[in-house]
Amino acid sequence: PQGGDEVISVPAIHRLAVASQALLAAGIMWWSGFSALGLIAGGVLLLPLPGIARGNTYTAAWCSMLVVIYCGFLLADAYAQPQAKLASIALALLAAISFVSLILYVPLRARQRGKP
Secondary structure, three states: OOOOOOOOOHHHHHHHHHHHHHHHHHHHHHHOOOOHHHHHHHHHHHOOHHHHHOOOHHHHHHHHHHHHHHHHHHHHHHHHOHHHHHHHHHHHHHHHHHHHHHHHHHHHHHHHOOOO
């Protein structure tokens, strides 16, 4: 796209990043039955949420690496526990959406600010 025409709007990607991060945290807490480990795992995902909501690109960048770990864990769990396969794959898909939105947000926001 030329002349400032964006295929993907920065505010839309930002909203998707915030929403998917919050939903992933809530989903992991729910999936674990609100156990102590599940609350910790979900709580870790909530820690960067204020920075992402403020539009901090540094927070979005490092959080994307954190989300990859969750995605890998959820896919491994889907393989290891066939009875929980559907929930694990659904959460892994949500983690992938969170990852992609966070990764897209960083360069799009930098371009919007006029940084190379």
